[in-house]
Amino acid sequence: MIKRTNLALGVSVALFFIPHVNHKFVFFVTVLVSTLIPEFNFSLSKSGFKGTRHISFLRKLLRTYITPTIISIILAFAYPILALPFFLGYSFTLSLDAFSKEGIQPFWPLSKKHTSGHITSGRKSDTVLFYALVIFDIALLIMMFL
Numbered sequence: 016m017i018k019r020t021n022l023a024l025g026v027s028v029a030l031f032f033i034p035h036v037n038h039k040f041v042f043f044v045t046v047l048v049s050t051l052i053p054e055f056n057f058s059l060s061k062s063g064f065k066g067t068r069h070i071s072f073l074r075k076l077l078r079t080y081i082t083p084t085i086i087s088i089i090l091a092f093a094y095p096i097l098a099l100p101f102f103l104g105y106s107f108t109l110s111l112d113a114f115s116k117e118g119i120q121p122f123w124p125l126s127k128k129h130t131s132g133h134i135t136s137g138r139k140s141d142t143v144l145f146y147a148l149v150i151f152d153i154a155l156l157i158m159m160f161l
Contacts, residue, residue, distance in 0.1 A: 017054075017136050017137050017141060018051060018054050019145055020111070020141055020144055020148065021051065021053075021108045021112075022047060022050060022051070023149050023152060024050060024111050024148055025046050025047045025049075025051075025104050025107070026148075027148055027151050027152050027155065028046055028103050028104060028107050029043045029046040029047065030152060030159065031155060032046075032100075032103065033159075036099075038096050041097070042096075042099075042100045043100075045100035045101055046100045046101075046103055047104065048104070049100065049101045049102075049103075049104030049105040049108075050104040050105070050107070050108045051108075052077060052105060052108075053105065053109055053112060053119075054108070054112075055073075055077055075123050075124075076123075078109065078112065078119040078120065079109075079119065079120055079121060079122060079124075080121050080122060081122060081123065081125070083101065083102050083105035083106050083109070086101060086102075086105075087099075087102040109121070113130045113131070114131075114134050115131065115135070115136055116131055116133065116134065117136065118130050118131025
């Protein structure tokens with residue numbers, strides 16, 4: 016998925032859970048930031064980072080459920096306020112990315128299984144999903160103020 020679709024999903028997740036949390040601003044920002052982590056731009060060769068093996072390893076590391084689980088456990092001890100929103104934003108983005116053609120390896124390195132779907136990033140289906148999420152975001156906003 017492209018970044019705007021993931022951000023729209025992050026807004027949906029944050030708006031859905033925000034009535035149930037105490038630190039609303041921190042929760043909202045953490046969810047949005049964590050939705051962008053799996054979509055880290057891997058065109059690092061321009062900045063002098065070369066080596067497709069390293070980029071491939073980093074891509075696999077960022078696109079597995081093991082990573083947000085470990086980071087959330089660390090955050091739960093260091094900054095407990097950030098643990099849940101980080102995990103929600105990151106894991107929902109991975110779930111959405113599982114429907115893309117690129118897919119994810121959900122439990123890498125424990126399992127080599129790869130999940131993928133039929134949505135191509137940046138194409139019509141991705142755009143339709145983005146607008147559907149925006150409409151859902153607007154509906155959640157309206158429901159919050161009613």
